[in-house]
Every structure is written in C-alpha cells, then in structure tokens.
Amino acid sequence: MSAQALVEIHDVNFAYGRRQILKGINMTFPKGKLVAIMGLSGCGKTTILRHIGGVLKPSQGFVKVDGQVVHELDQDTLYRLRRKMGMLFQFGALFTDMTVFDNVAFQMREHTDLPEEIIRDLVMMKLHAVGLYGTQDLTPAELSGGMARRVALARAVALDPMLIMYDEPFAGLDPISLTVVGELIRRLNDALGATSVVVTHDIQESLKIVDYVYFIANGMVVAEGTAEEVRASGDAFVRQFVYGEMDGPIPFHYPGADFNKDLGVRV
Amino acid sequence: MAIVKALRGIGSRVINAVWRIGYAARFFFKVLFYSGMSFRRFRLTVREIFFSGVMSLIIILVAGTFVGMVLGLQGFETLKRYGSESALGSLVALSLVRELGPVLTAILFASRAGSAMTAEIGLMKTTEQLSAMEMMAVNPVARVVAPRFWAGVVSMPLLAALFSALGVFGGYVVGVIMIGVDSGQFWSQMQSAVDFKGDILNGVLKSFVFGVAVTVVALFEGFDAPPTAEGVSGATTRTVVESSLLILMLDFILTAFMFRGD
Numbered sequence: 366m367s368a369q370a371l372v373e374i375h376d377v378n379f380a381y382g383r384r385q386i387l388k389g390i391n392m393t394f395p396k397g398k399l400v401a402i403m404g405l406s407g408c409g410k411t412t413i414l415r416h417i418g419g420v421l422k423p424s425q426g427f428v429k430v431d432g433q434v435v436h437e438l439d440q441d442t443l444y445r446l447r448r449k450m451g452m453l454f455q456f457g458a459l460f461t462d463m464t465v466f467d468n469v470a471f472q473m474r475e476h477t478d479l480p481e482e483i484i485r486d487l488v489m490m491k492l493h494a495v496g497l498y499g500t501q502d503l504t505p506a507e508l509s510g511g512m513a514r515r516v517a518l519a520r521a522v523a524l525d526p527m528l529i530m531y532d533e534p535f536a537g538l539d540p541i542s543l544t545v546v547g548e549l550i551r552r553l554n555d556a557l558g559a560t561s562v563v564v565t566h567d568i569q570e571s572l573k574i575v576d577y578v579y580f581i582a583n584g585m586v587v588a589e590g591t592a593e594e595v596r597a598s599g600d601a602f603v604r605q606f607v608y609g610e611m612d613g614p615i616p617f618h619y620p621g622a623d624f625n626k627d628l629g630v631r632v
Numbered sequence: 633m634a635i636v637k638a639l640r641g642i643g644s645r646v647i648n649a650v651w652r653i654g655y656a657a658r659f660f661f662k663v664l665f666y667s668g669m670s671f672r673r674f675r676l677t678v679r680e681i682f683f684s685g686v687m688s689l690i691i692i693l694v695a696g697t698f699v700g701m702v703l704g705l706q707g708f709e710t711l712k713r714y715g716s717e718s719a720l721g722s723l724v725a726l727s728l729v730r731e732l733g734p735v736l737t738a739i740l741f742a743s744r745a746g747s748a749m750t751a752e753i754g755l756m757k758t759t760e761q762l763s764a765m766e767m768m769a770v771n772p773v774a775r776v777v778a779p780r781f782w783a784g785v786v787s788m789p790l791l792a793a794l795f796s797a798l799g800v801f802g803g804y805v806v807g808v809i810m811i812g813v814d815s816g817q818f819w820s821q822m823q824s825a826v827d828f829k830g831d832i833l834n835g836v837l838k839s840f841v842f843g844v845a846v847t848v849v850a851l852f853e854g855f856d857a858p859p860t861a862e863g864v865s866g867a868t869t870r871t872v873v874e875s876s877l878l879i880l881m882l883d884f885i886l887t888a889f890m891f892r893g894d
Contacts, residue, residue, distance in 0.1 A: 454763065
C-alpha cells in the first residue's frame with residue numbers, strides 16, 4: 366500500500382451515545398485502488414463510510430480525503446468535496462419520484478450548467494456503461510433489484526468522481542447480478558481512474574475484484590492484506606470469515622448467562 | 633419508588649416534548665433560510681403546488697359545496713324564526729369567509745396533502761434517498777423540503793378561497809333555487825354585509841397562517857420520522873392530529889385578535 370493515499374483514516378474513534386462503534390481505526394486507501402472493508406453486520410463498516418463522506422464526526426482522530434481533514438470543513442467546502450465523491454447506497458436509494466433518466470441526470474442538473482442535449486448524451490453513455498441503455502424512461506419501481514443497483518451505480522459515477530464508495534453493493538442480488546455488479550465496480554474504477562471503497566460482507570464476490578481488504582470486528586481493524594494474503598491467511602478470524610465457519614473467534618452463542626445453570630442442569 | 637418512577641416518566645415526556653418543539657422551530661427557520669432555491673428554480677415549487685394544491689381541488693370543492701348547502705338549510709331554518717330569511721346570503725358568506733372556509737380547508741388540506749407530504753418525506757428518509765442527496769452535495773432541506781413548504785403556503789389561501797366560493801354557490805342552490813329565498817336579496821345582503829378588509833382579507837390571512845402551520849408540521853414530522861414502517865405511519869398520524877389541533881388553536885387566537893366584537 367505504498368501508492369499515494371487519497372483517503373487516510375487516522376486513529377478514528379466514534380460512539381453512538383454510550384455505545385462505542387469505532388475504536389482507533391487506521392486505514393489507507395491509495396489512489397486508483399479498490400479496497401474492501403469487511404466485517405459482520407453492525408460492526409461499524411457503514412459508519413466508516415459516513416465518516417469519509419463527512420456525515421459523522423469522529424470523537425477522536427481524523428479522516429483525510431484528498432489532503433483535507435473532512436470533519437473540519439465548513440458546509441460549502443464539504444459540499445465541494447462531496448461533488449468529487451460518488452456513493453452507492455445499500456438498496457440503491459434511487460429517487461422514486463423520478464425516472465431512471467432523471468436519477469442519473471440529477472447531479473448534472475444540480476451542479477453543472479450543461480445544456481439539456483449534452484446531459485442527455487452523458488446520461489445515455491452512463492446507462493450504456495452499466496448495460497442499461499434503453500431503460501431511461503422506466504421508473505425505479507419498474508426495475509429489478511440488480512437493475513436498480515446498476516442505475517444507482519450510473520448515478521454515483523455521473524460526475525466522474527475521484528472516490529466511489531459502495532455500501533453493501535452485493536446485498537440481496539441473484540448470482541448473475543452479483544457478478545455483473547462486481548465486474549462493473551472493478552471496470553468503472555479502472556476506467557475512471559478513481560479510488561473505490563467497498564463495504565461488504567460478501568467475501569467470495571469481493572475477493573475476485575479487490576486490491577486490498579481490511580477486516581473489522583468490534584470496531585477495530587483485526588486483519589488486512591491483499592486478496593491472495595487473505596485466502597492464504599492463518600488468522601483464526603479471517604479463516605472463520607472466509608470459510609463461513611459457525612464457531613470461532615466470533616462465537617455462535619450470544620454472550621449471556623450460563624445456559625445450563627438457567628435450566629438447572631448440573632454438568 | 634413507583635411514584636418516583638411515574639414522576640420521572642412524566643418529566644422525561646415533558647422534556648422530550650419541549651425538545652421537539654425546539655427542533656421544529658429550528659427546522660422552520662432552516663426551511664426559511666434555504667428557501668432561495670424554491671424561487672430561483674420556481675418549477676420545483678410549481679410541481680409541488682400541483683401535487684398538494686391541484687390534487688386537493690376535488691375534495692376541497694366538493695366539501696365546500698356541501699358545507700354551503702348545509703349552511704343554506706340550517707341558516708334558513710334559524711333565520712326564519714326571526715323573520716329574517718333575506719339575511720341568508722350574508723350569513724352564508726360571512727360564516728364561510730371568516731371561519732369555515734379557512735378552518736375546514738386547512739383541516740382537509742392537512743389530511744389530504746399534509747399526510748402525503750409526511751409519508752413521502754418519511755419514506756424518502758427510510759429508503760436513504762435524503763442521505764443520498766446529502767452525499768451528492770445537494771441539501772435536502774433546500775431541494776425537497778422548502779419547495780413543498782412554499783407550495784403549501786401558496787396553495788392554502790387559494791384553496792380556502794375556492795372552498796368559500798363553492799360554499800356560497802351551495803348556499804345559493806339550497807336557499808334560492810330550492811327553498812325560494814329572493815335572489816336579489818340574497819346577493820345584495822351578502823354584498824353589503826361582507827367587508828373586503830375586515831372579512832375577506834382576514835380570512836385570507838387566517839388561511840395563510842394555517843398553511844404555514846400545516847406544512848411545517850407535515851414536513852417536520854416526515855423529516856423527523858424514525859426510518860421504519862411504524863415510524864412513518866406514526867408520523868403520518870401525528871401530522872393529521874397535531875395540525876388539526878394547531879389549526880383550531882390558532883383559529884381562536886387569530887379570531888380573538890381580528891374580530892373582538894367591537
């Protein structure tokens with residue numbers, strides 16, 4: 366991970382009320398690379414994305430994007446920075462009162478003075494890139510889950526961002542859509558020369574496409590490495606995660622009182 | 633200990649209610665502050681006027697006609713006792729323009745358009761559309777909330793005026809056409825009794841205030857709704873209940889200032 370970093374997360378701590386979510390997270394996302402953040406549901410993966418986007422402020426530490434400390438920016442500067450970011454939300458978060466075309470054109474219309482003919486051509490190119498040219502007049506309700514995710518992807522890259530963030534892009538997709546979305550994430554990253562952060566728990570799909578992986582558990586980075594290193598890892602947590610074993614460092618049982626004692630069984 | 637617990641429960645509810653009022657007030661000022669886009673890109677507001685105003689027309693027009701017809705019947709029955717059936721026109725018009733027009737329109741508007749605004753914004757929040765907008769460097773208050781606010785504020789007085797107009801027509805149908813009150817008396821009494829500034833402008837002012845109240849409640853409830861199915865349904869119910877009560881309360885305060893009997 367020696368290339369110049371676009372995003373740096375330094376000793377970030379964060380709590381929702383009294384519940385500590387992130388405990389001293391350090392991560393680096395080099396320019397042009399596709400990096401995954403993996404971990405169990407609810408372990409704080411999405412919270413990290415929200416810190417990068419400046420939606421949440423760390424209680425300690427900082428997140429630097431393109432050399433700027435995100436939580437210190439005023440709203441105008443933060444919005445200027447966000448224009449260079451794209452984000453794909455878990456279920457697409459398409460605007461349901463607009464057509465596919467208007468969804469993809471949204472940022473172009475909000476942030477540029479481009480004439481409508483050029484916006485039309487750009488939208489068609491973005492839709493073609495995700496294989497959905499021809500769906501421009503449909504509404505989000507008429508799309509399947511996989512198609513909605515691809516439209517959201519086209520919308521996320523509408524302004525050719527330098528950083529693309531994906532929040533669980535593989536959740537709830539059929540095997541074909543899974544491969545398509547995975548391939549698109551890799552291709553778009555390379556074609557745009559962007560940097561991508563993928564938050565996911567779909568290990569098999571993401572290991573096919575990513576350059577580097579961070580594993581999070583209990584709000585901390587517990588392991589990291591390239592896809593090959595992860596596959597060959599002897600780390601108990603990584604092995605449990607990669608091979609989906611029921612028991613291991615992440616216990617099957619919720620930590621509660623002694624079950625035998627509760628039933629009155631003498632062991 | 634049970635008493636302490638109960639007191640603590642009451643205390644926390646009161647504190648929560650005060651917090652919410654504070655949030656709502658701050659939200660209102662935020663909406664005003666970010667209203668620039670609603671006027672610069674007026675078509676955004678026009679679109680919302682269509683959804684909240686034009687789409688409410690049917691319910692407002694039908695309700696207005698029937699309320700006017702009932703006023704015609706009841707007014708005639710009462711006025712006949714005093715031998716002043718000829719005053720029916722002024723009774724119908726004054727009741728509608730001063731009270732029933734603004735109040736009933738606002739309550740119907742809260743149920744028809746207010747609840748829809750809450751549900752729409754609540755669902756946009758639940759499905760992360762508002763977060764997506766925020767991440768795309770577009771302020772959701774400026775882009776989504778403010779145009780709806782101004783649409784409500786513009787629509788309400790217009791709808792109340794139409795409600796009153798159709799109400800007068802309903803009163804005319806029942807009083808003049810069906811019962812047989814003299815048409816000339818009906819209209820001339822109305823014309824001499826209704827004052828433009830004292831009655832009509834005050835009625836418009838009332839409906840404007842109600843428009844602000846209903847849309848702020850509806851938009852705040854939607855924006856503040858917990859992002860779950862129950863959260864959105866609860867917020868929608870609260871919109872109708874809170875805005876109806878708020879309308880009746882504000883109506884008393886406004887009436888006390890406008891028509892003090894002097």
